Amino acid sequence: MIDRAAQSSTAVPPEVSAFENVYAGVGDYYTATMARYGATPRGVDWSCEATQFLRFVQLLKIGRFDVPVSLNDLGCGYGALAVFLAERYPTDNIDYLGIDLAPVMIQRARRRHRGKPSIRFAIGRSSPRQADYTVASGVMNVKLEQPLDLWEAFVRTVLDDMHRTSRIGFAVNFLARPNPDAPPGQLYCPPPETWARYCEQSLGCSVEVLAEYGMREYTLLVRRNPD
């Protein structure tokens, strides 16, 4: 006979348990792309460095980075944003923390940015610290075979985490349309209003939607409202 009380006290909530599969799927996917293409934009599923940097330009519109500031980069991959920041803002003003759930990515990132004290990396699913800003590029695009409702619960969790770990605001991009080469149903392409509304109504933030910057995607700039 099953002891239902005991079962309910020890069982992992179904959503959390299901997220294990999501994180495992995402981790495996990017570990495989990294193994195939190395520490290059293709290794994190972008077509080239130029378009990857164009995405960073949009995400960084969340704030000013020519003044001392702290930044979390969720799903940092091999640390391409840190390279971009160093080129665009050569001073050491930015206290950067890159977070990725794939250990192989963090290993590559640390190797690439060795000896730079203001650039650090951590393995994880969310940021271990609060920073002025958090950005995430492409972390919610590759749904693979996950059911839509589970994936959207995952997106909600990520946005909640970004909000919790950002003092001023956060920026995130989503695909507007799938790439014609992509297998059908594996990419997540929500309309902009879906998550803009969530950030406004559930997180109580102001949202700016950046679109029409030449790519099949849009960027949400989400800022905390003054208390």
Place this chain on the structure above:
Amino acid sequence: MGDMIKDSTTSDVFHQMNTRMGPNEPVKEMIAVHKEFGMFSEKYNLKQAYRALHIAPSDHGERRKWFRYLDSLVDYKSDKAGVNGHDRIVSALRDNFEGSAPLPVYWLTHLAADDDRVTIGRGTPVPHERQEYMTISLPTVPAGESPKPTVTAARAKQAARKK
């Protein structure tokens, strides 16, 4: 191209260039990238721009040859007096992407025996499309038909030394 890179590589990179600079979304992306980073300007040569755009042969063994070919375009003539082939391509792309009505770009080749210059034009090079493109045509000598004077001279020198 011709003797410099394999025919299969030429097809591969031309397909990439024509896809990445093709009508609608691709050319819009290229315009956005150019406007943000000045991709086609005196800031970068074609080799640097193409590396950043990841327009390169899928065959890794051919990459070095492809980038060497792009560098060699400075030795080509163009349809603009006093401007070499490389600089003509860069300025044509810049003018197109910064213009008020930018066109998608179509890359093709022509026989160097007919015209040894890099030529820029506009037209409808794809017979089944009515789309107008800016065209960039590169002169080529079919593989095996170029005189290769330096290789021939080097071999003759080596043979003479052995005697």
